[in-house]
Amino acid sequence: MERVNTRLYVEDKLFEGATVGLDSAAAHYLRSVLRLEPGARVGLFNEREGEWLGIIDGLGKGWCSLRVKECRREIEAERDIWLVFAPIKRSRIDFLAEKAGELGCSRILPVFTRYTDVKRVNTERLAAHAKESAEQCERLSVTRVDEAVSLEKMIQNWPADRRLVVCAEFGEARPIAEVFTELLRDEPDAGLKPWAVLIGPEGGFSKEELEALSRLSYVTPVGLGPRVLRADTAAVAALSCWQAILGDGGMRPPKGTTPVTIT
Amino acid sequence: MERVNTRLYVEDKLFEGATVGLDSAAAHYLRSVLRLEPGARVGLFNEREGEWLGIIDGLGKGWCSLRVKECRREIEAERDIWLVFAPIKRSRIDFLAEKAGELGCSRILPVFTRYTDVKRVNTERLAAHAKESAEQCERLSVTRVDEAVSLEKMIQNWPADRRLVVCAEFGEARPIAEVFTELLRDEPDAGLKPWAVLIGPEGGFSKEELEALSRLSYVTPVGLGPRVLRADTAAVAALSCWQAILGDGGMRPPKGTTPVTIT
Missing domain, CATH: 2.40.240.20 (Hypothetical PUA domain-like; domain 1)
Structure with missing residues (x-):
């Protein structure tokens, strides 16, 4: 080619x-x-x-x-992983949309939680960042960007067959790699099913939010180690682990493609 | 507390x-x-x-x-993981130093490779970013920043007991999660030993560089999936996988700490 x-x-x-x-x-x-x-x-x-x-x-x-x-x-089957996140300030949310594109997210959904400071989300700008990163990273699809909703509304509308990994700095949570590795062993095609990762705002989830989330049958709270990560770092860390262990981490870039020089 | x-x-x-x-x-x-x-x-x-x-x-x-x-x-033993990377342009290299701090890198080392466009690195500015992120993420140490050297010099001075994971978009490479999971099984304390992750420039390594690296006894080339990641994304993805699987991903943030609101 x-x-x-x-x-x-x-x-x-x-x-x-x-x-x-x-x-x-x-x-x-x-x-x-x-x-x-x-x-x-x-x-x-x-x-x-x-x-x-x-x-x-x-x-x-x-x-x-x-x-x-x-x-x-030719088109290829892609993994179906969503990133759900509490909106953060401009430079970091742009970064998040770019990285979600590179890390193969099918969709990103901004959700307002109790401690979310940001009140408005420019989804058009996020979609432009996600599209640009798809163009540069050899994807054949782009990440769709949903309009922002409240956490309650997100839960009301959640498709029950889509598993949701909640990154929780506090409270009960198992290590992310342990959860994914165990699942891959017990259910080898788990990564072909619909998934999502949820990241809280910089102030964290409230105790009530975390408890309400933990009660949902499709939710697994996971921990990302001893350091309190910024929201954007947590999103990239969780998506990277998901793709590496459950997702398409075993695939290689298409032959004949050139590493694109980013300007 | x-x-x-x-x-x-x-x-x-x-x-x-x-x-x-x-x-x-x-x-x-x-x-x-x-x-x-x-x-x-x-x-x-x-x-x-x-x-x-x-x-x-x-x-x-x-x-x-x-x-x-x-x-x-009290002080705690920390993992010893370095990030070695080809310098990239300003906003992305600042981001890299910040993320290396959050992801618990003990040291970052800029290296000039054949296709590295950036010619100078302000290591003081990088150290300031790394220090700020250590302060915000509850670490007890900071990431040290080395002066930039050529790839040849880096190889000459490399401590032979430090394993080096080279993120390679092209050529022979095994999936990163597979390499780490297998190693953890065969050598449970592998993550307590000295490690480093090497990320190439936006243009990738040259064929000769990748071949020279692959011949070194302490090097393992790994793949990060089918998408061609930007250098900063690749660094965060590789470090996140290392910490989650081999590093301190099983630990939780210290009790009594507050999620810091980032301004």
Whole structure:
């Protein structure tokens, strides 16, 4: 497979001979940042048709059209892991969306808990970060971003077949690696089922919240060791352990892909 | 144990009745940011004497003196894990130092590899980030920051009893969780020995570098799954897995500590 230096997620249906138009942000990026010209090669992908080679047909201020050539990668089954988190301040929440994208989250859901300080969440900005990180890390899908809801509402609407790991600094909790390793031994396909990780706000969960969560049949409280981690660190640590032990940690990056230089 | 809202790392010897003077940055923080006054309680700690209660005796522009009262926490043995990484650009390298602090690294070592773009590393700034994160996460020690060296020099000076996990996106590598879980089974005290994790630059290692590293007796190349992770994400993912499986993931935060609200 010939290399491409740029991959873009597109909603359009991808097939040989299709014409794809980019939105103005993507067109601006190709034209004014990367300074690409007609004839340049770009990877185009989505979670339905996989990744295809696109050749720039034409581009101008705010527009770019590409002609789709051959398929570069077929779609693959992905793990279904959500990140549920109490909103934190701007630079750290942006970071969280980026990392959730890289760590293969299918969805992120902001939830307001008792000690959550942040009152509003710009889900569009988070979605843009998640999309960019999917484009850079060789995923074929993007992380969806839900609108923020209260913890009560999240619990009311929770799909009972989705297991929820709650990262708990205090109270009863078993070590995360022990929980996942034991589960993998007793139920080898556990990682193919729906999962989620829940991270509290910087002030932690309230005692009542943690107790209410622990009573839910689908919840397992886990501990992340002796250090009190920031919310963003806890999220990356828990997702990394999940992917490494239960998820797709045994897979390798697709052949013929280039490590993308991040600017 | 009564709570304190602020913990400071100090080099001074800590014992009952000792007087401790702060440097001007810490004094400014207590006086002008937290607006503390004489009589206020502060945690003081280092890796030799543990954590002690300090009471502010007096403070002014650029100075603060504290009287040391009782011991709050005895010192504990910590794991000995280094993070070796190719320098990346400013916001991401600061983040890396912060996370290495939170994830309990004893030391971080910047190394220049063939595809490393960044030419200079401000190790003082990294040390400040690492110290701040140790203060906030309930550690009793801080992460030391080495001066940057070339990869060749790092290999020349490497202590042969320190195992080195190399995160390799390409080439032969076994899944990180599999390597650690197997090792824990065959050698239960493996996590008490000296370890290090090596992360390449955004452009990856060169083929020659990866081959040279793989030939070293103390090196194990590991894979982090199918997504090509940014260097900072790869570092947090690898360190999190190491602590969870081989390190202190089975421990819980000290009793009586408060989740610190990060501003």
